[in-house]
Amino acid sequence: MRNTIEQLVDGLAGNVIIGGVLDLADEHLRLGDADFVAELAAAVHARYGAGEKGTEHHYLFSLLLWRLATTHRRDAIAHALRLGFADLSPTKQPERRAAAVLAANQSPRDLAQVFVPGEAAHGDAPDELRACLVHELVLRRATPPPEAAHWAANSPFWQGHPLAWLPWSLSPLEGTPRLTRYWLGGGGNGIAYGLPEGRELPNDPAPVPAVRANDLDFALTTAVDRWDGRHNGRVEAGIHVTDAPVDADALHPMLASLPLDCLDGLTGARNLAVVATTPAEAWRQLFAAASTGGGGEDTWWYGAHGRLAAWRSLAALAGAPGDATAAEVERRVATCAWYGFRAWTDWFNCDLWDLGLATLSPDRTRLTVLAATDYNGG
Template sequence: MTEKIERLVDGLAGREFVGDVCRLLDEHLGRGDTRYLADVAAALHARYGSGEEGAEHRYLFDRILWDLVTTPGRENVAHAVRLGLADGPRTGRSVRRAAAVLAAHQSTADLAVLYAPGRAHDDAPDELRACLVQESALRGAPIAELPEAVAWAESSPSWAGHPLALLPWSLMPLEGEPRLPRYSRGGAAYGVRYGLPDGRPLPVGHAAPAPAPAVHRGPDEPALTAAVERWAGRSYGRVESAVFLLGEPLTGRPAVHPLLAALPLDCLVDVPAAPDRLTVVPGSAAEAWSRLFGAASLGGGRSDGWWYGAYGRLAAWRSLTALVGAPEGTPVPEVAERARGCDWYAFEASGDWFNQDGMDFALLTVTRDRRRLAVLAATDYDGG
């Protein structure tokens, strides 16, 4: 078998068309012979390397790797990791993507091979295991019941100080059923909802003077923008956040629209003169978290901004923590409790700040004492 594979791979030198090889690989995959695919991929890497030259060779290698990781089975998890599934640039994006695809296609029991001592464990970086914990949790998989994962977390120095360790190993009720991509050989299918929640808009306020002296800007809270950090770095992306403190409690929902329109925000710079161009809709903490998670995990207008599920979940909770006025690092259950006591609104405005391309969202949070307002607005565009 080894000699046949070596002859097959050697015969690919200089070839531009590999359809017959793809059919051969599909035949073996159809028979469940994933070991053959793994051996071919290993021979391809040994013969041609992983550089940019030889695009067809790289295409075959990537195709095999994708077939392995999306075919359920503990041995396929081990093959994929041995072939470098989680290898990549220093950004860690390939590790995050690998964890997302593994969690989407492999059972919790089959992922145990990455946590238990053995070759697969040695081939996999701790970062992959850390991301897998959260990717599994997002899919409702019982990762907390996997003894191998629990034992790894209890003994791993890297997990002890890992930022993802702040998140629970199961979904909070507030998180509902997160929208996650579906991965296939053709890529990823996904949908993210931004914009306004369903509901009746608040009454439009009349043109208002500048904010009263009783309203003043609070200290900047960098974590507010955690979920849209990547958006701000893109040519079409814009992000704005602010905290406002009120001298007197906000009187009720009718006061929200005119107060928001009068706040000194760049995203609403031309709204005070035409308040009917501002729409404010009551929402919920769950809807806010969903938008934050979508914004962080799937980025803005391009897939190179994706953080995937694990770090998207972390960023969503960091932004939500700041929105409710809790100190950064507050345990997630406590943040969720605070969030239930806040009033939540989403808004949109017809102005020059937003790109008006479907990737706009803006949140307003009023804390339980009705004296603190937090705003987060973001917009992006795919450049098409």
């Protein structure tokens, strides 16, 4: 095998055609021989390094690691991590990406080795990968292995980690999250934006109570923080306290009456759509916004941190205390009225990534609004 690998690597010098090498790697993986692909990747790296980004040698090394990470084999996990899969990535969050890819393609039983000192995959796995892996598995309705729970119970890193706040199972509110799919040939995800599902509210003129106070909770924008500051990204959030309860059928004119930048220049009632929706729909949009929305993969937060960000924004929209547990947030969320809105104004890009959510507190005197927009155009 070594002679074959040396011959293959020698033949790559000055060669930009790598399809035959990948076909050979795929054939070995079909035969259960992950060792060959790992040794080939190591030899390519030893001879050419990771290659300059965008070159064929860089591309080949990355594809060989990707094949190992997406092949359903225990030894392939250890090989991929040993070769740097948790460090080499087109994204700014390589550990998060690695956790998402591994959770999507490997069984919890095979991933247990990542959490056990002395196992082949442990030493090459950073703690951030382990932390993310827990909730990437949860998001896929897979129970993290007992080894993960043991690691968490004894890890100072986990004890101080923000992800430790999240429950180790999905709540009914989270449903079945829409996740990026990863396979041998790459990955892909669907867009989960636009107006959430729900009953459209009337846009007839109606009396609205006066706003007696305005406030801001910075946690509101957690799910869309990374949208802000991009060349096309804008975020707006605020809490508006009224001197009388807001009737649900008056919510459309109430929103239109607020001094919101996102609704500035609204030319008519038909250019604002408002629906009564559910906390589950709101969480779905917030999770999509946090995990994969607002730009290319190089800035994604991925599933685990996207889940946490969605909960943080959901809690702020519901007016839950900052130190509330997940169970307390869920109870608070259930007492609020939830709405989605979409507006055709110059503020919104009216492209793939437009988000508008609003909530009314149980006494209907606290109206909280979160809006965001972005797109990948010029």
